[in-house]
Amino acid sequence: MSTFMRAMAVLGASLAMAACGGDLASEEPLAPEAAALAQTEAELGACTAWSEWTATGYYYCLTHLNCGGTWQCIPELRNGGDTTSLQGQDGEPDEFIPECPPGTVLTRVLNPSRTDEQMSYRVCFNEAGTYTHTERQYRNFTAACGC
Incomplete structure (x- = not known):
């Protein structure tokens, strides 16, 4: 050891x-x-400062609140679903919220968004100034609504 x-x-x-x-x-x-x-x-030793964030070329199709959504009636998967607590969510007037038939539950379905990945790196050296390794960090951000 x-x-x-x-x-x-x-x-x-x-x-x-x-x-x-x-x-x-x-x-x-x-x-x-x-x-x-x-x-x-x-x-x-020490590491250099982190580089600027650059796109990696990878992206994901996810959902995001900023891209809006629609109200949909989906089949109820559990007993006793409470649809009244969803009335008027996101500041929408109640007339845009559909009434659901029995056996379905009112659900807010978010619209898709493109989430891009970025990377930043820094290079590290030992006390003698010899390269030892590179450290990388990643982040995701919503680039646009729709995919």
Whole structure:
């Protein structure tokens, strides 16, 4: 087991003991482990700033509140569906909300929207300035209504 992993195990055990009402381990036995952890962190070096968000080319067809929707009567899947609590949702006048026949329930069905994926990255180097790895993060956003 590496020194870093031992330090993390000791730290985790100490926190668990404290959470369960036990005594915290004294800090003297942790000193060599803490020094090793600090050295490991220093060897990681630093990462550049995150890049601008760029499109990955992937997109999804989902639904979104901003794209509106329609009221529909769908077959009731459970007993006792309450359609009256849906009356007038989204500021629509009640005359646009259909009356549903028995055995169906009034449901707001959202319109489709195109959700695009974007990515940002940063490059990381060790203390000597040698490349170590690239970190990536992703986000999705509603690009347009309709698919």
